[in-house]
Amino acid sequence: QGWRVAPASGKESWELLASARRAGEDSASRSQLGSVARRTSSTGASRTFIDHHARRADRVARRAGAKSI
DSSP states (O other), rough: OOOOOOOHHHHHHHHHHHHHHHHHHHHHHHHHHHHHEEEEEEETOOHHHHHHHHHHHHHHHHHHHHTOO
């Protein structure tokens, strides 16, 4: 029936964004970052802000992967 996400409080949305950033720094997959973005978007957080952090985390993860080769 589709994805249902309970809205998070303002504090939880910041914690979710922080976890997205940490996930990116730990070489997380795009799907993990996407699920965090979906949860934070239900809180009313700015979509642009969320996308920016998800993309930045993805870039950091790719750079970390390239350096470890």
